[in-house]
Amino acid sequence: MSVSVIRRIASPKKAVTAVALVAASAGIAMTAAPAHAATSSASSAQAIAHKMIPDAAQYKAFSNIVSHESGWNVKATNSSSGAYGLVQALPASKMASAGSDWKTNPATQIKWGLDYMNSRYGSPVAAWNFWQSHGWY
Structure with missing residues (x-):
């Protein structure tokens, strides 16, 4: 299959299939992303927080703040202030007190x-409650 044929494929799903076919015919193995890559996803961070905060009301409040502050993005960065992570710590390096992996580990940030x-x-x-009154915490 030529590169020009692959470029003409409009659907991303078809393109992935075409690339997989080309790779397979060339004897190249395609594998999924490493398992640790999933730990930074929003749903994974939420699951970690749920385990760390078993009380439903406390979890909901924590989740509301994190949703507003970072959208559950572990690497969220405020370009104007430098606040970082799920909870938008400022300065970001404060989170090092919870663990040296604070830049990428949702559990440490939580x-x-x-x-x-x-x-x-x-x-x-x-x-x-404070966040709702002030728009920050």
């Missing part, structure tokens, strides 16, 4: 965020 919310506001629910 741990730091929970500690911050509990120490500053008393709980994620109280932090969410």
Whole structure:
């Protein structure tokens, strides 16, 4: 199959299929992304938070804040302030107190965020109440 034929394929699904066929005919194995890549996805971070915050009301409040702050993106960065991560820590390096893998590990960021919310506001629910009144926490 020529490259020009592959370029003319409009559907991404067809293009992936065509690339897989070309790779297979050339004897190249195609594999899925490594399992650790999935740990930074929003649903994976939410599942981790759910395990770390078993109380439904506290989880919901935490989730509301994280949804507004980062959209559950572990690598979310505020270009104007430099705030970083799920909970938009400022400065971002504060999260190192929860673990050296703070830049990429949702569990580390969640741990730091929970500690911050509990120490500053008393709980994620109280932090969410503050967030609703002020648009930040």
